[in-house]
Amino acid sequence: MKVFVDEECSLHRPPYEILSGKIVAYHETPDRLLQIRLALEGDGVFQIEDADRSIDVQRHALQVHSVDYIEYLESAFGLWVEEGGDPEGSLFPETFPNAKITQRFATANLAPRSLAGKTGYYCFDLSCPITADTYTSVLASARVSLSAARELSRSGESAFALSRPPGHHAGTSVAGGYCFFNNVAIAAKYLQQESECSTCCGIAILDIDYHHGNGTQEIFYSDSSVTYVSLHAELDYPYFTGSREERGDGPGEGFNHNFPLPFGTEDGAYCGELRKxxxxxxxxxxxxxxxxxxxxxxxxxxxxxxxxTTACYAEIGCIIRGLSKPTLFVLEGGYDLDTIGKNVRTLLEGFIT
Ligand code: SP5
Ligand code: ZN
Incomplete structure (x- = not known):
């Protein structure tokens, strides 16, 4: 299986995030990619390939994200430094446009004009600081996803996008949960455009990250050509999405499927839900x-x-293989550096063998 990479994915390296009111070391680190790559390379089972730098990532990102959001991500750090922000520092939101303070007022749905306002408007938590290198890595991550998708559409061979930052929490106009561009959504739109019949090219997105992919759900919520299926922890982050009742809207009704699971879920129960x-x-x-x-x-x-357990990832790979579909794997979360490589490799091997 081909594995797509881009060294620019490792530039984004915020020192910290804020969780439970505490400043903690940033969980979503470049070492995650390094550990997975070390586990995949060396014995010829996986072929590492550089993403194509000539891909116009922004053009593809515009199929998913709003132009004002993309322009914000591209320009925010520079504007912040012009306002006196630390060139070595991280831009964090200080307020959020909670609907309970905005929804009754005429201007509240418009993007604020101040940078501080925009920083809260385009983000929903304290895990997406923007540093000098963030946008470079955001583009690289989507480029890896697009390169792997192109491999899939040209050869029909399944591929793995080994990319960061991850994407499934990023919505049309919002970052959160370490995610800025929704790499999976960008790949889905690309695959539909590349196919001979874009309106009848159905795509299924299976989200097996621990967290609900609120961004992916939002992007395709009214879309009957993309079905979203997510298994995730019921009572954990991002807290406000992911219930069984969220089944899609309008033409997309019935094409969104959430499987919320309890804390402590073990291998057997997980695989049972995955089969559903x-x-x-x-x-x-x-x-x-x-x-x-x-x-x-x-x-x-x-x-x-x-x-x-690690054995469960082999079973998950095998269950996914049972669908017999050309499959694009895109990295999302996973933060235990000692096991992330082995677990990703075990899942992909379960899929190919
Ligand atoms: C892509 C991805 O996996 N993003 C996850 C972002 C999660 N951010 C919030 C984490 C909340 C952690 N709660 C602390 C529990 C410590 N035992
Ligand atoms: Zn996650």
Missing amino acids: GVKVIKEFDPAYLIVSLGVDTFESDPIGAFKL
Whole structure:
């Protein structure tokens, strides 16, 4: 299997985030990519390939994200430094446009004109600081995803996008949960455009990250050509999305499927729910499958609370293979550096063998 990479994915390196009121070391680090790459290379099972630098990433990102959001991400850090921000520092929001203070007022749906206002408007938590290198890595991450998608559309061969920052929490106009561009959504739109019949090119997105992919759900919520299936922790971050009742809207009704699971979920129960999700995808019969691949479901993950073992990842790979679809795997979360490489490799090997 081909594995796509781009060294610019490792430039974004914020020193800290704020969780539970505490300044903590940033969980989503470049070492995550390094550990996975070390586990995949060396014995010829996986072929590492550089992403194509000539891809116009912004043009593809515009199929998913609003132009004002993209322009904000590109320009925010420079504007902040012009206002006196530390060139070595991180731009964080200080307020958010909570609907309870904005929704009754006429101007409240317009992007604020101040940089501080925009920084809260385009973000929903304190895990997406913007540094000098952030946008370079955001582009690189989507480029890796697009390069792997292109491999899939040209050869029909399944591929893995080994990229960061991750994407599934990023919505049309909002960053959060370490995510800025929604790499999976950008790949899905690309695959539809490349296919001979874009309106009938069904795509299934299977999200097995520990957290609900609120961004991916939002982007395709009214879209009947993309079915979104997510297994995630019921009572954990991002807290406001991911219930079973969220089934899609308008033409997209019935094409969004959430499987919220309890804290402490173990291998057997997880695979049982995964088989239900896979059944939904089988009935949808997509042209392509995209997997939001997070291994923060592992028992020793520092921010997840499921209890999956490494053996379970082999089973997950095998269950996904049962769909017999050209499959694009895109990295999302997984924060235990000692096991992330082994777990990703075990899942991909379960899929190919
Ligand atoms: C892509 C991805 O996996 N993003 C996850 C972002 C999660 N951010 C909030 C984490 C909340 C952690 N709660 C602390 C529990 C410590 N035991
Ligand atoms: Zn996650």
